[in-house]
Amino acid sequence: MSTARIVVIxxxxxxxxxxxxxxxLNEEAEVTLLQKxxxxxxxxCGYPYYVAGEVKGRDMLLATPAGVVRDPAFFAGAKGITAKVSTEVMAIDRKAKTVAWKRVDTGETGHLPYDKLIVCTGSRPKVPPLPGRELDGVTTLTSLEDADGLRALAASSKGGKAVIVGGGLIGIETCEALIEAGMDVTVVEALPQILSFLDPELALLVQKHATSKGAKIITGVGISAINGQDGKVSGVTLADGRxxxxxxxxxxxxxxxxTALAKDAGLALGPTGGIVxxxxxxxxxxDIYAAGDCVEIKNRITNAPMLAPFGDLANLEGRVAGENAVLGDTATFPGTIGSGICKVFDFAAASSGLSERKAREAGFDVVTAINASPDKPGFMGAKPVVSKLIADAKTGRILGFACVGLGNVNRQAAEMAMAILGGLTVDDVAMADLPYAPPFSLAIDHSIATAHVLQNKMRGLMRGEPSTVVKSWLDNGNKPFLLDVRGQKEFDEMRLGLGEKLVPLGQLRKRLGEMPADKHAPIVTYCKVSMRGYETQRVLEANGYDNVTVMEGGLVAWPFQLEK
Structure with missing residues (x-):
């Protein structure tokens, strides 16, 4: 292969x-990596765990699996790459095919020629123009410098109060980190819910868990100012005056x-603001490629451009850009379905594809189902998970999946991500052949069971609604007949406490006389996870009741207060 000059920013x-x-792929290429x-x-992605002290040393965030720090010497010796740190690229001259650089530490400047250029300038934190944003004690968590500072602050402020503005992935992970470091933390989210990639039914479950661990979460209101005294933060004022x-x-x-560098060089930017x-x-x-947080990519479900600032995608995109820079355009990156996962204390929250809200916004006619179950048999130490499956009502094609809980959420999300990538339908997943043994899963894996629930709904064998819908009925005065079909012991331990009727499933057929006299009256059935609730619906419908709804996911998926 001929010598090529590859510059990566x-x-x-x-x-x-x-x-x-x-x-x-081209040992003869002269590859130079410039890093500000x-x-x-x-x-x-490990910064929150470094702040919390779970990652003991900063070098662990910079090292290979063998423990070797990836510094310029490592890149020179192991990779054959010239890596220059503390070196900011100031401009790209496309006509001359050079980049102008400046040393951040010494002020030294220079120009570097390229045959092919790869722009990987990443992203920058959004900081609104709030009064007080310049005060000491206001920070972000998007750089190692931020992480160093926040780790030091957390260590010296045990028992102190912190406010996190934003309840997305970074905000919730930072919330956990600061609580683990001993701080009193409040998350303020302007949207009606945290973790906007989830639909409300699951986001509320995550919020409920986070608050049980000591987090204070305020949704539906932003902040209007950051207050200070003697140049340091003293508090925040919310938009409602608190x-x-x-x-x-x-x-x-x-x-x-x-994208400032790309924009100044005249490269096209897309409607999302990312490099096209x-x-x-x-x-x-x-002659210029780009990859990572600075680019916009295609959503593989909607074909619309989107931003997806995730480390896994950045690596995939970078791999394609690097190959094509030396071999010509042979590798392709098809886009993303938007998969992600985060840890919330001992909970996890994951999603892949479209949420119900996003699917409807994209014009799909959707059907959904919520399922709650253990992640493996009880005798193997099961933990609960709750998932939501979204599909196209006409074709059954799976559009999205989300899962939260104490159990193995990652397995469920990974299975369904592959189903979405493969264009599989609900019927396909309902008969999926997955590895099974009691230490790892149920005989019918949770994701397959979720497909069964949706399959039953699509075939008209089940009518179900999420707990949030049932709660709205109760709040709006349209109170249905609530039928709890668990056992007496279960009921005594935990219940809704909303005037429900307890009739254990095993006694139902003998106690039909205790049901509403009007067989058209609305009835909501449920149990712990609503498997018995579904069986109850089938029994009642067989006996002429025609307005029976299963509360999907049962009490495990109820994100509101329970009576104990």
Missing amino acids: GGTAAGPKAASRAKR APELSMAS ELPCGLVVMAIGVAPN TDEYMRTSDP
């Missing part, structure tokens, strides 16, 4: 992957693509 995730792929920060290949005292404010309302690339990760300039 950005050294966090996409950049190192692109540089390594290019050099690996003093570190390379930072595991930025004031929250605190000594630390973490801005976590998301990130925006860092084709399937080869090539920009509007055929």
